Amino acid sequence: SNSIDNTTSSENNHPSLILTQQGVAAIRANLGSIPIFDKTLAATQKEVDLEIEKGFDVPTPKDYSGGYTHETHKKNYVLMQKAGALYQILDDEKYAKFVKDMLFDYAKKYPTWPIHPKPRSYARGRVFWQCLNDSNWLVYTSQAYDCIYNYLTEEERSTLETDLFRPFADHISKESPQFFNRVHNHATWGNAAVGMMALAMDDAELLDRALNGVKVENFDPNEKDNDGGYIRKDGQKIGFFANVNEPFSPDGYFTEGPYYQRYASYPFLIFAQALQNKQPEQKVFEYKDGVLLKSVNALLNLSDVDGDFFLLNDAQKGMSYYNSSLISTVDIGYHFGGNNPGLLSIAKKQGEVTLDDAGLAVALGIKAGKEEPFVKKSIELSDGADGDEGAVGILRSDDLELVYKYTAHGLSHGHFDKLSFALFEDGDEIVQDYGMSRFVNIEQKGGGNYLKENKTWSKQTIAHNTITQNEKSQFKGKYDIGSKFHSNTYVFSSDNENVQVASAKEENAYPGTKLHRTMVTIKDEDYRNPYILDIMRVSSEKSNQYDLPLYYLGHIMQTNFEYNKLSTPQILGKSDGYQHLYKEASALANGENIKLTWLLNNKFYSYSAITSTNDEIILGRIGANDPAYNLRNEPTLILRKKNAKDALFVSIIESHGTYSPVTELAEDAYSNVKLLEVVYNSEKYTAVKLVMNTNTAKVFIISNLDNSSETAHKLEINNKEYAWKGSFILTEIK
């Protein structure tokens, strides 16, 4: 027998995936006195009752997402999962019968369905056009099966397992190794799907397959998926644990970024929960020093004050911790991760819990008043399986959140955006990362799939707030090259809330050119808000053109430089994303500071930058070569230095004032920065002087080669000696 405990499948250990027998007893005992759980239960019951009344359909697979058969099968598995939980919690057989009837309909039809007729996927399913969706189905359905296990006769179970579950699991694993044997969110779903059904059926062989992958003789290491991502590197470990190990850094950062972590976190955590409940000896939550639980904290820290995820790599704006997969994430994180009271406040905002043991724990925690705010502080999250492949640095200072990216590539969803940043205030993006070119599930826009502009625009370097050299994207815009490298943390220091520093280096994006960017948040008691100092230092072996864009969002109020507005916009370049930018206006710098003030959401922002004579300033807009209106027509300012070997871009971004269209009063509408000046720049040190309009002056110095916090430095600038310990100093001068 395949059975895990070497006995026949036992009715004594069901349910045991997300609900346990003890959990069900506790839930039943508390029902009616746990408001957030009761509310979720009532809503679920209402929804499922309505669907039971309407009856279900199990149609022959035919459509892509958005189409009837796709959406119906998707609805079916969600309903089965919910009905299964309702059966356990409410002890009402109509829910079990609903699941059973639907499962038997599937068991009757599934064996007759060939491979899905739509050809687009590198791994086609049988119910859906891709194995990924088939895996979704199995992750949910395994929970439903576990819940009604004892309601079924042994013969019924045997029919379902033989006709439906085993062939289903085989299709997405043995028959689709290019899907199952990856380190990728697709494979994570596949592994979790097979693993959860294995646990539901007590099938040791299937569980081993889920945890360790399918043994396959020959595989092609050059094979790629639909998005151009590699299937599998030679020698790469596979299966669930490999999928936990590789994409998560020791800090719990998921290399594809928060948008995909949000999606992936459901199978990771739901399967971990099931494994913990059924086989606690696997110690899944202790794996890699508890990385799955750390990932919950990391993911929540990758959201702005409203809970919207930062845009890193492919990501759609507006995705947030209100997404349903985050309900599980938060509840499981709370239940298995030591009952962090901060998670209760997020669960409360979500207004919903999972209908299982974890959801009960959260509901009881809230009921007991244990809730505390989930405080997000400045944090650096390392990237890479070993945490040594760069990081994301998040500096939080009052209402500002600066997201600075110096990571590895991020697998197939990565962007060529080393050393880029985005800035948020009060949960609104002020200096944006464009995100992806895709309208997920909006069929009119390319079927809701990735649009070609995702590759030609969104992933390109010029679409980001970082350096593009010679109008070519980093790593030649090639995934194969970009995947081999990562940036490196240089300094991350957030202990002093008045001067927080994130500094990183990138030396592979453009061979022969070294980039070193230092971003600083400075709290100055003279002003209402902190401001951002940005020092981008470029050193190259030869002369290049360097473009540094600022994707400010909002309406230009004023510039301190004269620009020549073109009568009609011109296309900025030919390739690497430049073909999607319009040049609207330009100016030549005279070597003095330039300043741009803009208005967004009734707040005034300013960008002040040091220039060299003949630097070019380009006022641009996204939207050229966009035949189907797929792009958003948002503005940018590009500071361009030509024929430069070494270059230093220094700027300050401020949020300095407000406007009210109701009172019509503008407060602090002008920048507070009077003068920015480079007072020293060598291989060893870079020093910038900041003079504010109160005439106070500060100097910020960074040591460019020694990032130790212990080293003592001494430097004379303009006959004044500066001495300090550690890699940087900000000091006021007379």
Added chain:
Amino acid sequence: SNSIDNTTSSENNHPSLILTQQGVAAIRANLGSIPIFDKTLAATQKEVDLEIEKGFDVPTPKDYSGGYTHETHKKNYVLMQKAGALYQILDDEKYAKFVKDMLFDYAKKYPTWPIHPKPRSYARGRVFWQCLNDSNWLVYTSQAYDCIYNYLTEEERSTLETDLFRPFADHISKESPQFFNRVHNHATWGNAAVGMMALAMDDAELLDRALNGVKVENFDPNEKDNDGGYIRKDGQKIGFFANVNEPFSPDGYFTEGPYYQRYASYPFLIFAQALQNKQPEQKVFEYKDGVLLKSVNALLNLSDVDGDFFLLNDAQKGMSYYNSSLISTVDIGYHFGGNNPGLLSIAKKQGEVTLDDAGLAVALGIKAGKEEPFVKKSIELSDGADGDEGAVGILRSDDLELVYKYTAHGLSHGHFDKLSFALFEDGDEIVQDYGMSRFVNIEQKGGGNYLKENKTWSKQTIAHNTITQNEKSQFKGKYDIGSKFHSNTYVFSSDNENVQVASAKEENAYPGTKLHRTMVTIKDEDYRNPYILDIMRVSSEKSNQYDLPLYYLGHIMQTNFEYNKLSTPQILGKSDGYQHLYKEASALANGENIKLTWLLNNKFYSYSAITSTNDEIILGRIGANDPAYNLRNEPTLILRKKNAKDALFVSIIESHGTYSPVTELAEDAYSNVKLLEVVYNSEKYTAVKLVMNTNTAKVFIISNLDNSSETAHKLEINNKEYAWKGSFILTEIK
């Protein structure tokens, strides 16, 4: 003596403008038990106490708005008004002393100040650059004086009145008849200023001047103000009552539109309140059948569900009934207008009341739980002193608000936009009126004043959702011509909430061409939202080009027609606003319905329109010839018919679906309109057939010549006879 009651000024009748002796007693008796009043009082006290501590300044006038002397004098009058009220309510002499000290400083300096040095105004003040601001000063200061009247000795009062108030009032009236003797919001402020000080001082001569204007021998009827508005028509009545009579229609609509009504309503109502308190025999609130009180209701009805005013004529977006002048408007409207409980709910949202008798009445009403929702229904507000110069028709249907403009010109703030409309859903503009080109009080943008684009773009016809003929604005874009005419209501019917109709005609905008537009909101039980049917019928004596833009806001999702996107945008035309539009793409119609679906605020909207073969469809964007980034780069779709004498533009606008970036689900993303068809069109009748995707079909017929609701009509279309009573019918067909 000049005294009104032919006695010397009496201490027995102070305060008596906005606070009365009885009012003060009642306020003092209720303090501490009237939360909204107590809260406002505490905030005011805190603010004034802080200023008393800091001390005040009365600087020599020098600056335009935004500058120090301007802002300081403005702050001073507001503070005096507040301190005066605090003195009465709290009976604390420090407030009276503060007002007295400041007034004496003004009394000492004012006589030494010549005309204000800044030359921009057609009527320069002495404290401010324009008499308008001097009048603001006096309106507020008269209230302060009234409050501390009894605190002053007769000699002190004599000094203030002789050295400050009378010369001040004389300057803005006798010495500035081009300002004072107008029918214009400027003159309203002037009249109210002089009138309120007259009441405070008991000066009958001054009061007569306020109510009836200054007698001047010769005036120039061709004289214009800074904005190009006429000063005064020959034979026009002047003074406060004339200013109430002319701009307000019998429905209380203010011809300049809600943005300026909001501004003007303060002097109208604050002076009316003072006049009512002091000279009830004037029956000011009964004047013109109670038009001042009706204006409160009209103004509130000209706001969307959030309280933001609709954009009619010059108007800045975001102005709302939260503006401070609306606090008085609502409180006075409640106190003197029969205690409408709906106003209490608005006062409650405002969270603030005036510190006077009216504010007390509101606070007591709220305390007594009398509050009811302020329900805004469909309403037509006539324009013109006699209500016969067209109207604004507002159709409200579920969450949609359609604002259809067929008014008179709107004085110097009018736009050339006859028969234009705007559409709101849930308080957000979906199809926009651009508003004005001005960033009020944002000094960086042209000093916060009107920008030149206001004239070259915002006022022009093509900037609006109405017909432009031959690329020329209505009335040749000339104020002198536009001011002579108005559109006419044809039908306004809102009794049947399923079919509401606003229909109007314009026959002067383009001589020889007649425009007749009918807008219909249709509630159809098959769909979640009502939709808008729009029939624009054009008849001309000769062939013309007709452009009908749709200023949709949002991102294009899909069109059902192929368009040719230009590689770089082209400027659409040479003048009349066309020079500010970019053509981005175009298409030629093949005679079938065209459809545009767009996404805004996560809602899907569609525009479906009937076309004739070779109609041109232009996808455009605002922003050409905008050297200083003064314009917003928003999109439009223009349907262009060339070489046409008569033309019929028929379209439907729907709000049909929603998107969530959190669940990533798109619901009802597609238009429900299958086919729109003109089935009959003659001089007498126009009939349109609407086929929906449920295959239900409806016919809407309008009688083009007879708008009586009593006439019986009979019409045969396609062998089917339609018989109905009244000017229109919507009927389902098989």
